[in-house]
Amino acid sequence: MTSKAIITALTAVLLVSMPVAGQKMKIGSYTFKDGAIYSGELVSGKPNGKGRTVFKNGDTYDGEYVKGKRQGYGIYTFTDGERYEGQWFQDHQHGKGTFYFRNNNRYEGLWFRDYQHGMGTMYYYNGDTYKGEWEDDMRDGKGTYTYAGGAYYKGEWQNDQKSGQGVFDWNDGSYYDGQWANNQRNGQGTFKYADGDTYTGQWKDDIQHGRGIYKFRNGDVYEGDYVQGERTGEGIFTFANGDTYVGHFLNGEQDGEGTFTWKAGATYKGQWRNNNRNGRGTYRWKNGDTYTGDWKDNQMDGEGILRLSSGEKVKGTFSQGKKNGKFIEVQKDGSRFEGYYKNGEKDGPFVERDANGNVTRKGTYKNGRVTQE
Structure with missing residues (x-):
């Protein structure tokens, strides 16, 4: 009425x-x-x-x-x-x-x-109060519900429930300003946490769900997809120190395909799991060196090719960041080394050739030293 x-x-x-x-x-x-x-x-x-x-x-x-x-x-x-x-x-x-x-x-x-x-105005037995519009014995329209502890909701109501546009202040430094449905945050809204973090984006049933921007009090910023309150989907995470990650997230972690750019100049483009480089990917150092191949927990692990800015090309198997297994190393002038490594040192039979493929040297390494020629 x-x-x-x-x-x-x-x-x-x-x-x-x-x-x-x-x-x-x-x-x-x-x-x-x-x-x-x-x-x-x-x-x-x-x-x-x-x-x-x-x-x-x-x-x-x-x-x-x-x-x-x-x-x-x-x-x-x-x-x-x-x-x-x-x-x-x-x-x-x-x-x-x-x-x-x-x-x-x-x-x-x-x-x-x-x-x-x-x-x-309804004065509740527990000290809560509601002052606003009513329809058929229910809170309906605009009104303010103030809790005995000091928290309050000011906004729109429908059928006795928070529904529409409204502000909820928890009286502890945190508040939400946005859309509601069925007494829960649903739609577009901004939540400010008591510790200073803020989230602006989509909500579903009181949980961040959809596209949103989360600003951390330390200066980090995430902009991207959320599913059930977790960073899941495509997004961009910008760190306060200038580093950035652009790619896929799962349950709040870098997971899937993504590119990480360090402020210092290095980049990695490839697969991630649990916030670490895991799977296939390419890492480029600031000096121009690159590694393309397998990764495990941020270390070169598996088959890969290392190209140095000096012109050298190294192809072989890595384990925990070190050369392990058979390798072919080609120098800028075309000469090459074919042999084996163990824990980063030459170990086993080898052959060295010139640019024309002629054998110039052969023998055996042990712990990085030639034992037989």
């Missing part, structure tokens, strides 16, 4: 409750069809004016009547202890009134045909 309609209804209550000129008023009693007994002012034999009614179930009404109906101001007391004090219209709680609930809640505000409807 609009504010204009409510004002019109209240005006009707006041006008109808006025006594009609020329009618003779008497004091007496009246028995309603349901057995309730009225004692008070009568006009033309019916309750009209002030009086008291006792209902068969023990409820009582003390207040005004017009043409046999509760109308004007009155107090209705229920047998269970609940009580309504306020305006009536044609036997309905209608207009402005206060209802005292059995559980010690108290509502003060507007009513429409026995329902809390319009602007009103």
